Amino acid sequence: MADPRQVYSGKRRVTPSEAFVETLVAQGVTDVFGIVGSAYMDAHDLFPLAGIRFISTAHEQNAAHMADGYARATGRHGVCIAQNGPGVTNFVTAIAAAYWAHSPVVAITPESGSLTAGLGGFQETEQLPLFSKITKWQTxxxxxxxxxxxxxRAFHYARHERGPTQVNIPRDYFYGEIETEIPRPFPVRRGAGDAEAIRQAAQLLAEAKSPVIVAGGGVGMAGGVQALTALAEQLTAPVVNSYLHNDSFPASHELAAGPLGYQGSKAAMNLxxxxxxxxxxxxxLGPFGTLPQYGLDYWPANARIIQVDADLRVIGLVRPVALGIHGDAKAAAEAILAELRARQGERARDEARLDIIRGVKGAWERELASLAGANEAGRVDPRRALAELAKAxxxxxxxxxxxGNVCSVSNSYLQFDEPNSFFAAMSFGxxxxxxxxxxxxxxxxxxxxxxxxVGDGAWGMSLAEVLTCVRENIPVVAVVFDNGQWGAEKRNQIDYFDSRFLGTDLQNPNFADVARAMGANGLTVEHExxxxxxxxxxxDSQRPTVINLRLTQALGDPFRRDAFKPPHRLLDKYAAYSARG
Structure with a gap:
């Protein structure tokens, strides 16, 4: 029997479906997420023969989110595919999320037939404009x-430009016969950046009295955690994670200070x-990750900023920089370290600075523990629950x-030692x-x-995928924070609308019971x-499991106090309503 992962070389006469599937195989694709559709069924029929697993999902948005998670966890391409028209439009939200997570997702979007384009036929829409602002490249x-x-080419650009791409294929183009060659992936190595800029960065850091490193998601993507660790140790510099990239530096390292941004680490902010x-x-240096938090406007106004990024366009975009380096995070860290060691040799630990770092971190640990609230009968305080989850x-x-509110508060409790471990909704939110x-x-x-x-509101958008986990034997654990409310928006109603709750209260079933009805494990937790x-x-069960974690309605601080103003009403009846509270 032929090896299903073997890729033919040279030009061959094949069907377009065969050429498409052979290209997936050449790119190392072993898994594709989506919902089967007639628009690409001829190619879909070949997936098993090519060694490609098709994970059939409950909704196309979730298929694209799965491709995103797959890409973020593995560093390889995540692939999603759907029926033309409504199946493809369901991708949009998830592809936008992947765009802001810099995930190499390839969205395959079969289209209505080429000979009926523009006639307004069944399941027809223009599919390229939908993704034009949320992809790195479209074809x-x-x-x-x-x-x-x-x-x-879509696979090549997704990987090297770190973001989603789209391949739009008229459904009739899967049929016929063609002569073609299957393209092979080829690596393009990024360097450290301009040599003079590297020297200037080393000089600035060597002369600094209190250097601090911000480790972003690009560190893990580049495989640069070890290189950055060596650089931090050379400088005895505390390392803070950029917002929602808590896995960009080992949390157990003595120089790790935790994440910046909303509900992050006050130790990181103070340092x-x-x-x-x-x-x-x-x-x-996204804007949401540098906003004031805990009453601290912590971003150092007079510090000189060296920004290193593989994307030229983001350098100096949000914060003015003293020095910009267009380069790979790992290669740049290695080059700066080599330049520093050439100047300084291998420096000993700065014990005085380590004492400062330990003191700031210890103070935050004690303060964080003090923020825990009281449990109630059959309900656990959210912070106490998050602390227990972190321990286990x-x-x-x-x-x-x-x-959501509780999920956002978890930013203070999520610590990782391995890269590619933490996947948040990022700035698309x-x-x-x-x-x-x-x-x-x-x-x-x-x-x-x-x-x-998952919050109980958001769970309503994704719980159908429990069926996917059961059918496909994917043992994921969902911890559902059941507090009967859309917490983030309720917090705004409390702070700005005199607790006039409209649309933020939820009446939930026991989601553990629902999970068991769907064939998964279900656990209900009511005590700390x-x-x-x-x-x-x-x-340990190695089965899909939903934990219905009953929480009190205690809420953390709102997302952005700067985004609201007290309501102002001009009409008498609305002014009276506002005053009534």
Whole structure:
């Protein structure tokens, strides 16, 4: 029997479907997420013969989120595919999330037939404009003979430009016969950046009294954690994670200070506030990750910023920089370290600075513990629950978090030693992100536990994928924070609208019961001492499991106080309504 992963070389006469599938195989694709559709069924029929697993999902948005999680967990391409028209439009939200997560997702979007384009036929819409602002590159296959060439190029750009790409294929172009060659992937190595800029960066850091490093997602993407660790040790510089990239530096390292941004680490904020030089590496310094938090406007106004990024366009975009380096995070860290050692030799630890770092971190640990609230009958305080989950989580576990108040508060409790472990909804911030992303991560890394933190509102958008996990035997654990509310928006109603609750209260079933009805495990947790044991039991079961974690309605600070103003009403009846409270 022929090896299904073998790729033919040289030009051959094949069908376009064969050329398309052979291109997937050449790119190393072993898993594709989506819902089967007639538009690409001829190619779909070949997937098993080519050694490609098709994971059939409950909704196309979740298929694209799964491709995102798969890409983030493995560093390889995540691939999603859907029926033309409504199936493809369902991709949009998830592809936008992948764009802001810099995930190499390839969205295959079969289109209505070429001979009826523009006639308003069944399931027809223009599919390229939908993704024009949320992809790194798009292509429309304009001839069956180019299906392999253009598909291969989409894979190449997704990987090297770190973001989603789209391959739009008229459904009739999968048929016929063509003569074509299957393109092979080829690596393009990034360097450290301009040599003079590297020397200047080393000089700025060597002269700094209080250097601080901001480690962004690009560090993990480049495989640069070890190189950055050596650089931090050379400088005895504390390392803070950029917002929602808590896995960009080992949390157990003595120089690790935790994440910046919303509900992040006050230790990280206090340390960067003292910096005279900031090395921001592999990060765009997004605005949401540098906003004031805990009443601290912590970003150092007078510090000199060195920004290193593989994307030229983000350098100096959000914060003015003293020095920009267009380069790979790993290569740049290695080059700066080599330059420093050439100047300084291998420097001894600065014990005085380490004492400062330990003191700031210890103070934050004590303060964080003091923020825990009181449990109620049958309900656990959210912070107490998050602390117990953190204790019970295996060191090698992957965690995906949704958007929402409790999930956001979890940013203070999520620490990782391995890169490619933490997958948050990032700056697109869409609900329903965590569970399908955790599923994709588990498919890509079946050797690691995969856990989703999901609010009860967002759970309503993704719980149907429990069926996918049961059918496909994907043992993901969903921890559902059941507090009967859309917490993030309720917090705004409390702070700005005199607790006039409209649309933010939820009436939930027991989601553990629902999970069992769907064929998964379901656990209900109502007491603090049950939290850790439930998570361990769920992971050990090696079955899809939903933990219905009943929480009190305690809420953390709102997302952005700067985004609201007190309501102002002009009409009498609305002014009276506002005054009534």
């Amino acid at each position: 429309h296959v304009n001839s069956p003979s180019r299906i392999a060439e253009l598909t291969g 960067i506030a003292r910096a005279d030089v900031v090395l921001a590496i592999g990060t765009r 989580r295996p060191r090698n576990a992957m965690v995906a978090t949704d958007i 869409n609900c329903g992100y965590a569970f399908p992303t955790a599923i994709g991560a588990k498919v890509g890394r079946p050797d690691r536990p995969s856990i989703a933190y 001492d049950q939290v850790g044991s439930a998570l361990r039991e769920a992971i």
